[in-house]
Amino acid sequence: MLLKIEDLHTNYGAIHALKGISLEVNEGEIVCLIGSNGAGKTTLVNSIVGIVKSSSGKITFDGKDITHVPAHAMTKAGIGISPEGREVFPELTVEENLRIGAFIVKDQNQIKESYERVYALFPRLKERTTQLAGTLSGGEQQMLAVGRALMSNPKMILLDEPSLGLAPNFVEMIFGMIEKINKQGVTVLLIEQNANMALQVSQRAYVLENGLVSMSGKASDIANDPMVKKAYLGMA
Template structure:
């Protein structure tokens, strides 16, 4: 479904991504783990067209989407839930969700989107008239993921969904990630919580200093001694 070939991205003279190669197949949850500054968010932003690639190719369902403007990604059934949630604090929960479906014109489709999100996240239904800025961090993360689901994406890009959340919300968010995947949405997960990411994923890639250093079955990567020591706090 998603294929990345020899992807290179620069920030000025800084070579942030160095020849990235990776694939995400339909129906998978694929995680990308790595330390701060490894290039995880840069990779996601390059896929989404927020950051321009200097060289290489990003393909989605066989179509070259390298450096496509971000607004076109939604029309191609790709959604992103960004790091830091980025909800609109003055707008209500429902208004935030409606913005996620800004390209959708059919009222029935929009209502189906609300129903889907509220079924996944009952707390949002309880607070649909509440301003997003008054929600807790965990509830804002639910809202960010729900907003990304509103247009009915085939591919969902999740950037650090557990960042800054209390443990109970982390568990809840990862349960929802697995449920969203069961509903037929393919997921690329960027996550610093390697333990949770690997346990939820089918396959994984390890990114270090802009280079993929390891990839394969998520459970095998989780059992690798180097990964245990560097990212899981074991060994």
């Protein structure tokens, strides 16, 4: 098992945002978290990566307790993060944004290999290496955010709402890339409002409601659940 979360509680002041979340991600899997706005998805992401301190519970990654590891050390721990809203550096070029993703890597050959890997996945970025990130389209910025997360050669990549605000053709492309990245040996934890697409590419899924896991299991089983169909897939 690569990631294990046990009975995680997180508070924002008086608000009890996570109320005892437990979940597991095995090496080599794509696991998705689905849920409506306010379900606790972003709080869970922020708790995993150390942006928000959990009040109790335990997070283990690759056999190490990372519950209280600060956000800046997550890359070293082996977790790549593509945040909600992409968060690219608009005044830097595509190449410079990617280089930031490899800030912990000292081996220049490894950095070169990481560039080549990202450009092979996202040929559009290779065409725009010297272009300022702020001038890219939303879909291109999302490619850049995912590419930057891959530059440190992580064991697991955490993708927070990668399809948010993208045109349908880019959504298809991003989910195709998620499957390609996974086939290259990277474990994926996918947090996504587009439940339909997320369930199609994932092996397992968790449904979050009001800070709790309300359902978990094989993604195909969850996609066929009548309650999930009605609440998240727009089917009667």
